[in-house]
Amino acid sequence: MNQLLAVIIDGILYSSWLFVIGVGLTLIYGVMRILNVAHGSLYALGAYAGSSLAGYWISHGYPPLGSYAALLVAAILVGLVASPIIERGLLRLVYGKDEVVLVLVTYSVFLILEDLIKLMWGVDPIFVPEPYGLLGSFSVGDLSYPIYSLALVLVSVLAGIGLTYILNYTRQGKILVAVIHDRETAATLGVNVRLVYFLTFTAGAMLAALGGSLTAPTISVQPGIGVEVIVLAFAVVVIGGLGSLGGAALGALIVGMVRSAAVHYVPQVELFSIYVVMALVLIIRPKGLFAVPEARRI
Amino acid sequence: MKRDTTLLIYLPLLVLLLAAGPLLPKWAGFLVNVSLCFGTVVLGMLILMRTGLVSFGQGLYYCLGAYAAGTLDHFFKLSDVPLMILCGTLLSGLVAFGLGFLLARYRDIFFAMLSMAFSMILNGLLVKTSELGSTDGFNVSVHSFAGIALAEQSVRYVTYSTTVTLTVLVGVGVHLYLRSHLGRMAEAVRDNELRLEYMGTSVKRLIHINYVLAAALAGMGGAMMAVTVGHIDPEMAYWTTSGEFVFIAILSGTGSTLAPFLGSTVFETVRSFAYEYSPNTWQMTLGITMLLVILFLPGGLWSMFNRQSGTA
Amino acid sequence: MxxxxxxxxxxxxxxxxxxxxxxxxxxxxxxxxxxxxxxxxxxxxxxxxxxxxxxxxxxxxxxxxxxxxxxxxxxxxxxxxxxxxxxxxxxxxxxxxxxxxxxxxxxxxxxxxxxxxxxxxxxxxxxxxxxxxxxxxxxxxxxxxxxxxxxxxxxxxxxxxATMDAVAAAKYLQERTPGAKTLAGINQNYAYGQDSWNDFSAAMKTLHPEMTTTTSQMPKFGAGQYGAEISTLLQTNSDIIHSSLWGGDLEAFMLQANPRGLFKKGQLVLVAGEPYLHRLGSNIPDGTLIGARGPNGAYAxxxxxxxxxxxxxxxxxxxxxxxxxxxxxxxxxxxxxxxxxxxxxxxxxxxxxxxxxxxxxxxxxxxxxxxxxxxxxxxxxxxxxxxxxxxxxxxxxxxxxxxTGTAYGVTKLVNGVVTLTDIKYYAADQVQPPEGASSMDWIKAGMKPQK
Structure with missing residues (x-):
């Protein structure tokens, strides 16, 4: 019984992490039809910026609780800097090209950012653990967990609810949905599609960076962390159905639970359990769990 | 009817590469050899891309082909060049025949993602298998060609000329296939599937055939790579390897069956010199190269030749 | 002449x-x-x-x-x-x-x-x-x-x-924790991690035939998130926890495991723990067995x-x-x-x-x-x-x-600085197989010193 409880808690904690790293990807795909490989680099940028800023904050003896604000600010900064350069500077030039070409464009951005990060931060891992331990821990049975992990759950729930609210209950969100459904018609009706794309990409980039900056205090930020995150985020988002928020949440929950169960019961299969789940889901539901049905065009 | 210039290029190319083999500096010969192996995999992707499909999991077949060749040497001591390549090609084709029933139903990004998932599962299985060296993989050595024992000095040229000959053969084969009735229907699938169905063609079957062909070519490329490089590891099935194939495919363009070989040679050359001259920024160099090609040569490198000659 | x-x-x-x-x-x-x-x-x-x-x-x-x-x-x-x-x-x-x-x-x-x-x-x-x-x-x-x-x-x-890293660690533990009965591992899922675990668990079982393995966790290389692995390790309550994690992965694991009390009972062994040791500070418990893959660094x-x-x-x-x-x-x-x-x-x-x-x-x-x-x-x-x-x-x-020979020692935090104490040196023939022998066979045959 105790083990089952541990599986569920570990699963939820991991799922919320997966949701935070996946939600920006699904947002950008949903609106712009771009499977953004550079999402992993934005995550890494967020992690580096977050740990640098938080590290600076702490090493200067400011109140430690402020380091959480530093993490948040870092994510916003990354979004504000990266988005104009990537979206306005590059993606704008290739809209309308084949989906695969767009993947390749973002793959190139990923390659460039990987080296850029290395040039800016070097290859030594950055280790700023203070914000992680600050909140203390809580116990379930004989297992104790850091409260910071709970905070991550809170952030992912807030992000999910917030985005759902914006999309469904605000004017801007409805415009966004209009653009998703038919870009041309929306443009004809006077929607500034350019702006919608820019804001979406910025939001997606910030979410990616937020995932990174919130993860930073729990790990040692090292080169290559982006690569690992990309495939995980892909798996989560594809399982749920590309472009669906609820899908991303469900995908994260499934992947998180499966992985947690694998680690507890059959650690031998942990390595590829996620891809088995991904393949199975796609076999049963070819377009993911929450796929939006599309009309076939003759 | 335009004259088919492509076929006229292949024969001189074969003679030229075979003759150049012993004369080229060893590193350049090796670079050509490796590029041709990559090119063969990408040639398979070209068939798929003509059908409107892009696989993010060709690493699956590339890796299977390489491991088929490798296990022949490692466990059965059958290190015979043609046999190894044949087995690699067949195994990949066979697995693709099975998976094809499933994948032929998928399109677009879902086709890409499902093929990636399969490739990552193979990667995971191989990493778990310490008998096959886990992530370290194992070495593949070559001792004979069609039963004839090879002297140590001749191995390099034998693998080189085998690769050259086979790539030219499959290049011509794929070229003829794409010009055949069946091959031309691939493009019809890309343009409008439904219309093709109305005309009584089974799109699923067509995709299945092309999928198996692409996989067999990937397996062949993998097996040739195994005998060329002499080492294989599970990284061959990791998603970044498949990503590289897509990268080369887009870089090359789908204009001609010669394009993949041009693209892979350019890719290998850029990468190799970037390693040498900017060891800290070689990834950036590749990324920028790709962006420049996408922005200024949207049809891939091959479009440079198309504009001049006007043939497709 | x-x-x-x-x-x-x-x-x-x-x-x-x-x-x-x-x-x-x-x-x-x-x-x-x-x-x-x-x-x-x-x-x-x-x-x-x-x-x-x-x-x-x-x-x-x-x-x-x-x-x-x-x-x-x-x-x-x-x-x-x-x-x-x-x-x-x-x-x-x-x-x-x-x-x-x-x-x-x-x-x-x-x-x-x-x-x-x-x-x-x-x-x-x-x-x-x-x-x-x-x-x-x-x-x-x-x-x-x-x-x-x-x-x-x-x-x-x-x-x-790398064989000697496992053998020397096992020999050190034979003296340090003679009563140990259970063994758990957390290693990256790639060749080095697997080899390191296989060598170490084989050496431990050769020295203590009654030793049982409770769990062998193999997270992905670069995984970063070890929550579920740590829960599993906590629940097995093992006497010895072996790990060949290194670099950023090791730091992330220590950071996540230490506050959860994983090392309160078990003896932790880090066979490749020496690089970055200084950065871990209070995140590494006293008494952790540290390897430097030879008498390098602090063991030189x-x-x-x-x-x-x-x-x-x-x-x-x-x-x-x-x-x-x-x-x-x-x-x-x-x-x-x-x-x-x-x-x-x-x-x-x-x-x-x-x-x-x-x-x-x-x-x-x-x-x-x-x-x-x-x-x-x-x-x-x-x-x-x-x-x-x-x-x-x-x-x-x-x-x-x-x-070469090798050395192992355990950590001790002195004024916020991680130092190594109780250092023991092992001569080459004590920890490495002789010419011609396969490492695994030699370990299983009892690790007899070569001539």
Whole structure:
């Protein structure tokens, strides 16, 4: 019984992490039809910026609780800097090209950012653990967990609810949905599609960076962390159905639970359990769990 | 009817590469050899891309082909060049025949993602298998060609000329296939599937055939790579390897069956010199190269030749 | 009689060499020796391994070129010829590395190659080095498979293979935790992690036949999130927890595991824990068993050549060198020792006997030529040389694989600084299989010291 409880808690904690790293990807795909490989680099940028800023904050003896604000600010900064350069500077030039070409464009951005990060931060891992331990821990049975992990759950729930609210209950969100459904018609009706794309990409980039900056205090930020995150985020988002928020949440929950169960019961299969789940889901539901049905065009 | 210039290029190319083999500096010969192996995999992707499909999991077949060749040497001591390549090609084709029933139903990004998932599962299985060296993989050595024992000095040229000959053969084969009735229907699938169905063609079957062909070519490329490089590891099935194939495919363009070989040679050359001259920024160099090609040569490198000659 | 005269010739040649080294190295333009140096410059292995190795290599080369290394390495360059390094990135996997190795030799025209941290890269490069007949020194990879599965003429490895890390840790624990009954592991899911766990659990079971394994966790390389693994380890409540995690993954694991009390009961063993140890601070519990993959770093003997390396590294980085820095230094010094031994031998053999005419010219010619690769190989095989981590003997793999002793110690936090105490040293024959034996068979057969 105790083990089952541990599986569920570990699963939820991991799922919320997966949701935070996946939600920006699904947002950008949903609106712009771009499977953004550079999402992993934005995550890494967020992690580096977050740990640098938080590290600076702490090493200067400011109140430690402020380091959480530093993490948040870092994510916003990354979004504000990266988005104009990537979206306005590059993606704008290739809209309308084949989906695969767009993947390749973002793959190139990923390659460039990987080296850029290395040039800016070097290859030594950055280790700023203070914000992680600050909140203390809580116990379930004989297992104790850091409260910071709970905070991550809170952030992912807030992000999910917030985005759902914006999309469904605000004017801007409805415009966004209009653009998703038919870009041309929306443009004809006077929607500034350019702006919608820019804001979406910025939001997606910030979410990616937020995932990174919130993860930073729990790990040692090292080169290559982006690569690992990309495939995980892909798996989560594809399982749920590309472009669906609820899908991303469900995908994260499934992947998180499966992985947690694998680690507890059959650690031998942990390595590829996620891809088995991904393949199975796609076999049963070819377009993911929450796929939006599309009309076939003759 | 335009004259088919492509076929006229292949024969001189074969003679030229075979003759150049012993004369080229060893590193350049090796670079050509490796590029041709990559090119063969990408040639398979070209068939798929003509059908409107892009696989993010060709690493699956590339890796299977390489491991088929490798296990022949490692466990059965059958290190015979043609046999190894044949087995690699067949195994990949066979697995693709099975998976094809499933994948032929998928399109677009879902086709890409499902093929990636399969490739990552193979990667995971191989990493778990310490008998096959886990992530370290194992070495593949070559001792004979069609039963004839090879002297140590001749191995390099034998693998080189085998690769050259086979790539030219499959290049011509794929070229003829794409010009055949069946091959031309691939493009019809890309343009409008439904219309093709109305005309009584089974799109699923067509995709299945092309999928198996692409996989067999990937397996062949993998097996040739195994005998060329002499080492294989599970990284061959990791998603970044498949990503590289897509990268080369887009870089090359789908204009001609010669394009993949041009693209892979350019890719290998850029990468190799970037390693040498900017060891800290070689990834950036590749990324920028790709962006420049996408922005200024949207049809891939091959479009440079198309504009001049006007043939497709 | 013959033997004695040979000795005399070598001795006189050595004298001639050192006097020539002073003059002709400065006067004549001696062709520099180019060494390809392959190490991780990107990816997760760059920070803890690749870059420290590179920094050490560059610093040591500079010191050697200016003749500032301590004896017996105080002659300039390699026998008077200055050394140049051509550095390339090891990232990208074995296939790419084979291509780059060829390019290094044929385009960059290097005379020797020193390199490779990844075991897969070492396995792939060895036959190619053989094909291209290029003397290649592996400096840091650990897998015993290189010389247990193959036999090479042009390939050397100047550090011990990884078997001793597991064996020495098991022997240390036999004394420290004799009552241990249960064993758990957390290792990265790749070849090194699997080998490390297999060797260690086999060694533990050989020493304690009643030992049981509770769980073997194998998270993905670079996973970063270890929550579920830590819960599992906590629930198994094992006496010993083994891990070969390193670099950023190790830091993340320690950071996540320590606050959850994982190490309150179990004895933690980190076989590759030495790099970055200083950064963990209070995140590493006292009494953790730490390996440095040889008597490197804090375990290195306090001798002049070690103090020299420490100073050299500290002036460049402000830090003390970690074990990959020692490995890189050992490879360079080993090659230098072999090269100069070969040069002396060659000079000895070219001194004309009996006729004094042309002696000076002959010697200068021999000096300018330098030894051939074959000469260096002959000198390198079964060589014993001095290093900052003590004596290195090229004893296994027909004289191509180094053996050294090793050391383990446990951590103790003193004024916020992680220090190592209770250090125990193990002689090479106690922790490494003899020539010809497979590591795993030797472990299972009881780890009998070799002769």
């Amino acid at each position: 013959v033997k004695r005269s040979l000795k005399v010739t070598i001795a006189s040649a050595a004298v001639a060499l050192s006097s020539l080294a002073g003059t002709s190295a400065q006067a004549a333009d001696v062709k520099p020796i180019r060494i390809g140096f392959v190490t991780f410059l990107s990816g997760p292995a760059a920070g803890p391994f690749g870059v420290p190795a590179r920094i050490a290599a560059e610093a040591v080369v500079e010191a050697i070129n200016t003749g500032k290394a301590p004896a017996p390495y105080n002659s300039k360059g390699f026998g008077g010829a200055p050394i140049e390094l051509a550095i390339i990135d090891e990232a990208g996997g074995a296939t790419k590395q084979v291509s780059e190795f060829r390019n290094l030799i044929e385009r960059q025209k290097v005379d020797f190659v020193i390199g490779y941290i990844g075991s897969g890269d070492c396995l792939a490069i060895a036959p190619v080095a053989e094909e291209l007949r290029k003397l290649t020194v592996f400096f840091d990879c650990g897998t015993p498979r290189v010389f247990e599965e193959g036999s090479y003429k042009y390939v050397f490895r100047t550090r011990s293979h 003997p306090d001798v002049p050549i070690n103090r020299w390396l420490k100073d050299l590294y500290k002036t460049r980085t402000g830090l003390l060198p970690n074990y990959p820095a020692y490995s890189a230094t050992m490879a360079l010094l080993g090659l230098k020792a072999a090269y100069e031994k070969a040069k002396v031998a060659k000079l000895g053999s070219t001194i004309p006997m009996g006729d004094n005419k042309g002696v000076k010219e002959e010697m200068e010619k021999a000096y300018a030529q330098g030894p051939s690769t074959e000469d260096v190989i002959a000198a390198f095989e079964h060589l014993t040389f001095d290093s900052p981590a003590g004596k290195v003997r090229m004893a296994l793999g027909k004289g191509h694989q180094a053996v």
